[in-house]
Amino acid sequence: MSKRHAEVQRALEEFDVEVALRLVRGHARRGVVSDHTLEAYRTGLLQFFRYLQEQRLTVLGFDRLEAGLYRDTLRRRHKAATVIARLAPVRQLYRALQIEEIAPGDPFAEVVVAKPSDAPPRPYTPDEIRQMLTCPLTPTEETLLLLGANAGLRRDEMLKLTWGDVDLAGGRLRVFGKGKKERSVRISRSLRAALERLREATGKPATESRVLGLDTTHQLVYALEKIVARAHVQWRGVHSLRRAAGSRLHRETGSLQAAQKLLGHASIETTTRYTYHDETHDATVEDW
Known part of the structure; x- marks a missing residue:
């Protein structure tokens, strides 16, 4: 295990949001993350880390079943658009961890985020x-x-x-x-x-x-x-x-x-x- 991997793992064990944000920002799909988006990501990661602590779970030990349960928890508290927004940085985090070969997979890969009934009406084409x-x-x-x-x-x-x-x-x-x-x-x-x-x-x-x-x-x-x-x-x-x-x-x-x-x-x-x-x-x- 490299020194960087060890440092990232230790930071995630301590639920360090700033380290998680740097990972997400470093592997952003478009290469650019605005300050506004960064604050939205921080909010989503803070909520996710609080949930992990409350449930006595870890970032790297999180599995698909737990991912579905977390989505359901968000659904009970928020509207569909907010659920998607709160999960976006969490998905990005696991994508970054996969790229850096720190996590073996994405627990949210097969999790359907929005209920069909929550989907907004399609715009006119x-x-x-x-x-x-x-x-x-x-x-x-x-x-x-x-x-x-x-x-x-x-x-x-x-x-x-x-x-x-x-x-x-x-x-x-x-x-x-x-x-x-x-x-x-x-x-x-x-x-x-x-x-x-x-x-x-x-x-x-x-x-x-x-x-x-x-x-x-x-x-x-x-x-x-x-x-x-x-x-x-x-x-x-x-x-x-x-x-x-x-x-x-x-x-x-x-x-x-x-x-x-x-x-x-x-x-x-x-x-x-x-x-x-x-x-x-x-x-x-x-x-x-």
């Missing part, structure tokens, strides 16, 4: 979004689609958006989300064009007027149902427009933090993957 946008639409319908699929707004955020919240010159939407938290969202080129057409069609509406002119969630859902039927795509719900926006931004930038900022999530744990932060995401959204 890029092809489905294109199909909906290319079918005959009113200015209101086009704007509704793009507020969800490009700007990533929630249903209530779409309904409450007023013309006073729209800054076409500055290319920004002022959005009030959960808990009345305010965020600024970049207006994409296609959304800007749709908003201009809608404003012209409604005859220069007052600043306090609602952009979509809809009063209830039922009206919003019904409006999207008609578009989906017209475009012959599968109904996935209004929220899947928002999921499509987040998925697209994450796919195109590789940045989970960019998607978090666009969608106004309070916690990055609502997502299941972590990556570097890309400050150029506003420019990406503007090009949509």
